[in-house]
Amino acid sequence: MLFNSIEFPIFLVVVLCIYWALRSSFRAQNLMLLGASYVFYGWWDVRFLFLIVISTAIDYLSGLLIDKGDVPLRKRVAASCYVMLSAVAFLLPNWSAVNFHLFWLPDADPSSSLVSENGPWMLLAIAAAIVSLNIGIPFLEAANRETRRRIALIASVGGNLTILGFFKYFDFFAESLSSVVGQVTGSPPGEITLGLILPVGISFYTFQTMSYTIDLYRGKTESTDRLIDFAAYVAFFPQLVAGPIERARKLLPQFQSKRPRLDMDRLRSSVWLISWGLFKKMVVADNMAVVVNATFGPFDDPGGTYAVPQDGLTLMVGVYAFALQIYGDFSGYTDIARGVARLLGFDLMLNFNLPYFATSPSDFWRRWHISLSSWLRDFLYIPLGGNRGGGWGTYRNLTIVMLLGGLWHGAGWNYLLWGAYHGALLCIYRLAGFRSEREDLSLPSKLLFGFIMFNLTCIGWLLFRAQNVETIRIFFTGIFTSPYASAQTWLDLQHILFYGWFLILFQIAQAIMGELDLMKRLPWFVRLNVWIYILMSLLVFSDTSSQEFIYFAF
Secondary structure: OOOOOOHHHHHHHHHHHHHHHOOOOHHHHHHHHHHHHHHHHHOOOHHHHHHHHHHHHHHHHHHHHHHOOOOOHHHHHHHHHHHHHHHHHHOOEOHHHEEEOOOOOEEEOOOOOOEOOOHHHHHHHHHHHHHHHHHHHHHHHHOOHHHHHHHHHHHHHHHHHHHHHHHHHHHHHHHHHHHHHHHHHOOOOOOOOOOOOOOOOHHHHHHHHHHHHHHHHHOOOOOOOOHHHHHHHHOOHHHOOOOOOOOHHHHHHHHOOOOOOOOHHHHHHHHHHHHHHHHHHHHHHHHHHHHHHHHHHHHOOOOOOOOOOOOHHHHHHHHHHHHHHHHHHHHHHHHHHHHHHHHOOOOOOOOOOOHHHOOOHHHHHOOOOHHHHHHHHHHHHHHHOOOOOHHHHHHHHHHHHHHHHHHHHOOOHHHHHHHHHHHHHHHHHHHOOOOOOOOOOOHHHHHHHHHHHHHHHHHHHHHHHOOOHHHHHHHHHHHHHOOOOOHHHHHHHHHHHHHHHHHHHHHHHHHHHOOOOHHHOOOHHHHHHHHHHHHHHHHHOOOOOOOOOHHHHO
16 A cells, blocks of 8 residues: 555544554554554555565564573464464465455455465465474474574574565576576576566565564564564554664564553644655655656666767756655655654654765765664674774675665666665775764865765666666766757756755755754744645645655565
8 A cells, every 4th residue: 555545544544543442452552553554565465465474473483582582382372373374364365366446345356266276285385384383493492592592593584584585586686697697608598587576665574573583682672472562563554665674672662562642742743744755755756757757768678779868968867856756755755654653652763864965975874764774784784893894894894785785775786786886985985084074064065075975876876776787878978978958958957946946945944954843943834834835735746646655666
């Protein structure tokens, strides 16, 4: 389900009414949230809900083994029933034979079987796996503490990465291997890809569940023995499919206590975050997509043959449009997620902090997708040695982290190039000893460094958006060898300024005043005019086609 779809407001109102009617019992609220989250995610494809169930069960049991040393029989039975019943509900039916309408009412196709072709065999395999697991856990409980903890951690991390790697990267590496073999032997092998569909949000909830068991192993949090609480934390619908990637030590305790009441301050901030996020997505990002798709679209076919355009400035404007698109799209999603979570009594972490005002690569990654960059720092960069291994060790670690960060975003060479590019920027700035966060820097210096960093970031966005390496070559050739404008250049620039001016102006005001929640600092008549502009823009300028968020693909 999309935040910008017609179904979501109806879904949210129903959820809020039932949720707050259960306010006397936060356990009942958790159970209700779990069901609502599964409906929210199942709107795309019910079958992929089982992957969330598997991740939940693996990390729940692993967490108990790591922290408590054993899994009581009733907890094993509960987890086993949870997995088995989920398999029956999500895998056994032939969901392709059922159409769902606005209110989730099924309309079966009488010509198709309502039982999936491989459903019974999958149930049999899952049942066998559950039995094997229940036989193996007592042996693991009897092992010494350190062995048990390591095996449980390996099971958690290995299981999650196997699921993520299979669905997200199998086809990419299979195609790459096939290409290499074909070039070496002159006879490419037959088709070895599986044509896998990427489950929405798999990278986000996989990293979130892994952080739980890793933090348990490090002693930085405590496990929960309540399966419903943990399952609701994993599947929490506001941030399930595009983050922020929350840590268990921050979010899970909020599921284990009574929610704060929905007072006027919480309601005000929630409504603002949701409205501001929708504005960023539907007015700014979706309208930037018109320019971006027109600029990049002709080059998206990897098998095409294209001449270098004579107006390189049009290509440059398209890159700037994508910078606004991806920021409005992704930060807009985060704002909506944080706003919806606050309506439910939860506080999610800040994921964006004016990233285009960064003055260096390290400053950018402290502001952009903060939940991912901090995850990579804590669970990859520091374990690799961080900056403790001397200069070259630090550069190696930065490069590895950014390469894997690029690969996290997608299975494609452009994402690896984007990660390598940002790794190189971090290394170059560090090698030069440049520290833009120095407080003694003058305002003109900060503006200059910010301008340079923004344009370096946009070069990275070119690598990120390009569908193939040839597109990157064409754009660089056009921008640097044909820096000319055409009538289309000015039309695109006008389009960007028309739909993006208010976002740009508002962010400048946030930066100058040093306040992200700017609305509480503005006079009432200014707030009124801001609200009028936001709401009128959503009514008049928003794209009504309910475009998906860009990061759903990651």
